[in-house]
Amino acid sequence: MPDVTKTDYIKLFAHRFAILLYLIFSLFPLYWLLKIAVTPDKLLYSEGVKMWPSKLTWVNFELVFTQSEFPTFFINSAIVSSATALLTTLIAAAAGYAFCRFKFRGKLIISALLLITQMFPLVMVLAPIYKIMAPLGLTNSLLGLVIIYTAFNVPFAVFLMQSFFEGIPRDLEESAMVEGCSRFTALRKVIIPLTLPGMAATLGFVFTAAWSEMLFALMLISDSSVSTFPVGLLNFVSKFAVQWGQMMAAGVLALIPACIFFVFIQRYLVQGLTAGAVKG
Amino acid sequence: MNTAVVAIKSQKKIDFQRVLEPYLYLSPALIIIALIIITPTIVGFSYAFQSIELLNPFNGGWVGLAHFKAMFADRYFFSALGNTLDWTLISLFFQFFLGLGLALLLNRRFSGRKLVQALVFLPWAVPTFLSGLTWAWLFNPIIGILPHWMSSVGLLSEPYNILSDPQLAMYGPIVANVWFGIPFFAITLLAALQSVPSDLYEAAAIDGASPWQVFVKITLPFLAPMIAITVMLRTIWIANFADLIIVMTSGGPANSTQTLPSYIFTTAYRRLDFGYASAMAVMLLVLLLFYTAILLKMRSKLAKA
Numbered sequence: 001m002p003d004v005t006k007t008d009y010i011k012l013f014a015h016r017f018a019i020l021l022y023l024i025f026s027l028f029p030l031y032w033l034l035k036i037a038v039t040p041d042k043l044l045y046s047e048g049v050k051m052w053p054s055k056l057t058w059v060n061f062e063l064v065f066t067q068s069e070f071p072t073f074f075i076n077s078a079i080v081s082s083a084t085a086l087l088t089t090l091i092a093a094a095a096g097y098a099f100c101r102f103k104f105r106g107k108l109i110i111s112a113l114l115l116i117t118q119m120f121p122l123v124m125v126l127a128p129i130y131k132i133m134a135p136l137g138l139t140n141s142l143l144g145l146v147i148i149y150t151a152f153n154v155p156f157a158v159f160l161m162q163s164f165f166e167g168i169p170r171d172l173e174e175s176a177m178v179e180g181c182s183r184f185t186a187l188r189k190v191i192i193p194l195t196l197p198g199m200a201a202t203l204g205f206v207f208t209a210a211w212s213e214m215l216f217a218l219m220l221i222s223d224s225s226v227s228t229f230p231v232g233l234l235n236f237v238s239k240f241a242v243q244w245g246q247m248m249a250a251g252v253l254a255l256i257p258a259c260i261f262f263v264f265i266q267r268y269l270v271q272g273l274t275a276g277a278v279k280g
Numbered sequence: 281m282n283t284a285v286v287a288i289k290s291q292k293k294i295d296f297q298r299v300l301e302p303y304l305y306l307s308p309a310l311i312i313i314a315l316i317i318i319t320p321t322i323v324g325f326s327y328a329f330q331s332i333e334l335l336n337p338f339n340g341g342w343v344g345l346a347h348f349k350a351m352f353a354d355r356y357f358f359s360a361l362g363n364t365l366d367w368t369l370i371s372l373f374f375q376f377f378l379g380l381g382l383a384l385l386l387n388r389r390f391s392g393r394k395l396v397q398a399l400v401f402l403p404w405a406v407p408t409f410l411s412g413l414t415w416a417w418l419f420n421p422i423i424g425i426l427p428h429w430m431s432s433v434g435l436l437s438e439p440y441n442i443l444s445d446p447q448l449a450m451y452g453p454i455v456a457n458v459w460f461g462i463p464f465f466a467i468t469l470l471a472a473l474q475s476v477p478s479d480l481y482e483a484a485a486i487d488g489a490s491p492w493q494v495f496v497k498i499t500l501p502f503l504a505p506m507i508a509i510t511v512m513l514r515t516i517w518i519a520n521f522a523d524l525i526i527v528m529t530s531g532g533p534a535n536s537t538q539t540l541p542s543y544i545f546t547t548a549y550r551r552l553d554f555g556y557a558s559a560m561a562v563m564l565l566v567l568l569l570f571y572t573a574i575l576l577k578m579r580s581k582l583a584k585a
Contacts, residue, residue, distance in 0.1 A: 019385055019396060022462075026400045029414045029459065036423055048423045095309035102302035110306065117317050119513070119568070121520045123544040124561035127327060127554035128320035151316030154309050183301070212407030214523055219549055230409040234527065237413065244423050247413070254410050262405035266398055269467050 030255070037061070037248035044244055060245035061252075069224055070250050073232030078257065080142050080228055081210040084149040085203045088157050091150070093199060096161025097187065101170075114155040122152075126219050133220060140223045148220075149210045156209075157202050164198030165191070197268075204265035208258055229254050327558035334552035347559030356535055356543065357560065364539040366450060367457075368519045374458040375518075376511060379465025386466065387473045404463035412527030415456035419443050443529055446536035453524045453537060461518070465510065472506040473499070512575055516568055540564050 036044075037060050039053040047053050064070050098104075099111065129148060130139065138144030172194075173186040181189065214230035221231050233250055240246070331343045351357050386397055403411065418424040420441055427439035442448040476499060484494045522541035525531065531538035531546055538546070540560065548557035 015385060015388065015390075018381070019400075022382055022385070022400050023396065025459065026403050026462075029411075029418055030402070030406070032418055032425070033410075033414050036417070044423060049421075049425045049428050051425075091308045091312065094305040098302040098305035102305075104299070104302040110310070114313070117313060119516050119572075120317070120321065121541060121544075121561055121564050121568070123520070123522065123541045123548070124324050124558070124565060125317065125320040126545065127332075127548045127557050128323040129316070130548075131332075131554065132320060132323070147312070148316055151312045154313060158309060208405055208407075212409065214409045215526075215545060230407065233413070234409065244417070248417070251410050251413060254407055258405050258407055259402070262402065263398070266401070269401065 033248050033251050033255070036244055037252050039245065041245050048244075057245075060249035063246050064249045064253065068236070068246065068250070069227075069232060070229075070236075070253060072225065073227050073229045074253060076142060076226060077211060077229040080145050080149065081207045081257070083142075083146045084153065084210040085207040087146065087150045088153045088206045089161075089199050089202045091154055092157030092161045092202060093192075093195070095154070095158045096165055097191070099158065099162045100165035101173075114158060117152075117155050122215060126215060129216070130219055139220045140226055141220075142226055144220055145217060145228065148216050149213060153206045153209055157206055160202050160205065161195075161198065164195050164201075167198075168194050201265050201268035204261040204268075208261050208265075211254075211258055211261075324558045325562060327555055328562045329559075330555050332554040332558075334554065343555070347556050348563070350556065351559060351563065356538065357540075359535055360538045360540045360543040363450065363537060364519055364541075367454060367525075367537075367539050368515060371454050371457040371461065371518050372511070372515055374454075375461035375514070376465050378458065379462045380469055382462060382466040383469035383473055386470055401463040401467065403459050404467075406460070408460065408523040409527050411456055411460050412453070412524045415452065415459070415524075416443060416528045419452050444533050446534045449529055449533060449537045453528050456524050456528065457518070457521070460524070461514075464514070468506060468510050469503060472503050476502045508579065512572070516572070519568065520564075 035052065036048070038056045038058070039047065040055055040057040040059065043053050043055060099107070133139050133144050133148075136144075138147065168191060173183070173190050176186040176190050177183060211229070213228075214234070217228045217231045218234070221227050224232065224235070227235070233247070233254065236243075236250065237247055328347060329342055329344060331339055331341055331346075333339055382400060386393065386400075406414075418426045420443075421427040421439045427436060427441060430436045430442075431439040436442070443452045480498050481494065484498060489497070519539075520541050522539065522545050525537055525539060525542045526545060529537040531542050541564065544557050544560045544564065547553050547560065
């Protein structure tokens with residue numbers, strides 16, 4: 001049987017090699033971002049396209065932290081994304097619970113409505129939202145962004161929370177209710193503690209989505225003191241088109257929170273993406 | 281008698297509570313969606329028939345179908361329509377097949393699989409504005425390596441930026457989109473693969489089926505429903521997705537990468553012509569609904585056959 005083992009080895013090799021190709025394709029752009037960020041400006045034109053520079057520098061990161069507005073943008077984005085994540089998760093947990101544990105009139109219509117909102121062209125509501133928000137003082141405001149992001153993330157988060165609630169056996173709360181708990185107490189004492197991991201995952205998903213949103217932010221924000229990271233970075237890129245090192249250092253900065261949350265929600269990716277098949 | 285009435289009354293009260301309770305839990309979600317998504321959508325429909333230019337505030341009022349007439353005379357609209365088709369179909373094709381390939385590779389036990397999985401799924405978590413910028417930089421011959429690679433394998437005559445070449449520019453955002461979208465298909469298809477009962481594979485192995493036969497006869501039929509739904513929803517999502525194009529080329533050079541959503545965004549954001557932008561958005565919505573209707577009809581026909 002030596003032939004069999006030989007083809008087995010070839011198969012094994014092909015499998016590992018294909019995986020290596022995927023790994024390179026996924027990671028190379030991020031590696032490049034990091035590489036340019038640590039390349040000294042002087043070396044960019046001579047060594048810009050080399051795989052690794054002959055000298056390393058942290059100057060770009062120092063400049064971004066001390067001489068630029070990026071710390072403000074970072075904090076603005078962090079505020080908007082965390083507030084959106086918290087608000088969305090609370091609202092979605094309540095709605096997901098209703099979908100999972102109750103039969104009620106209009107259930108199908110409401111869930112179809114949630115699905116449809118996910119398929120709408122976002123560009124359709126950009127102009128009307130601007131016109132509605134402007135007289136309310138919600139343009140150039142972080143609160144305005146939080147409200148919009150929450151609304152657009154709720155449908156997806158509801159599907160996600162619903163799928164987490166489905167995973168909790170009904171017997172648990174029923175036995176609590178038999179023992180004299182009200183439904184709400186059962187929810188509070190039995191169900192919520194069990195869904196905490198699911199809620200954490202929802203928080204992570206929504207945070208990542210809000211962190212990366214740019215169309216509404218571009219449309220609604222013009223004042224740099226309330227700019228979120230994408231708005232600040234894109235303005236910087238159009239103004240200082242040759243400050244490569246600083247742009248990339250800022251890019252690395254934008255990557256950090258998203259990566260942290262990614263590691264944190266990795267376990268729930270499958271559930272999240274099937275719930276949000278529409279969203280991405 | 282009396283106690284019975286009280287019992288009925290309290291029963292009614294409980295029923296009332298039971299009926300209302302789910303709506304109570306749902307209300308915050310419904311209220312915010314109604315205010316922030318549904319109302320602006322209806323308002324957006326009305327904008328499609330009005331003249332609303334922020335730069336020209338006195339030129340307001342209802343204009344009937346004027347925007348739609350203008351649209352049919354607007355050659356940028358038609359080129360954007362064609363670009364939307366290219367952008368969507370090419371991106372979807374590569375995202376799907378490379379995603380399926382990755383899912384099949386990961387559907388096997390090997391040491392370090394968890395780590396590999398986390399790393400190849402990472403592009404999905406990268407904020408889209410950053411993916412766009414990173415790929416735009418990679419295509420730049422001064423600081424990016426791609427033009428040099430492409431010229432050394434003979435794809436380009438000399439290392440230049442394809443994003444400034446109207447013939448090739450669209451491939452820039454498409455590559456970035458494929459990079460970003462593979463994990464989505466890989467994850468959903470991997471989940472579907474893992475739901476295929478393993479005794480089917482065992483039976484096929486006993487019968488001496490070839491790997492290709494196993495894939496076509498067992499794996500594919502199990503994946504089919506998942507593939508149908510994700511491809512349909514993903515097509516709509518990609519067609520609507522304008523971030524990468526706006527970041528990498530803002531529709532240029534010479535409108536060669538302008539898709540319908542990016543054209544709508546530019547019309548609203550730069551020209552501040554909300555009326556025309558909304559009319560095009562209504563058109564986009566109609567086209568997407570049309571696509572969905574055809575697909576659903578085809579599916580029900582296939583199911584009957």
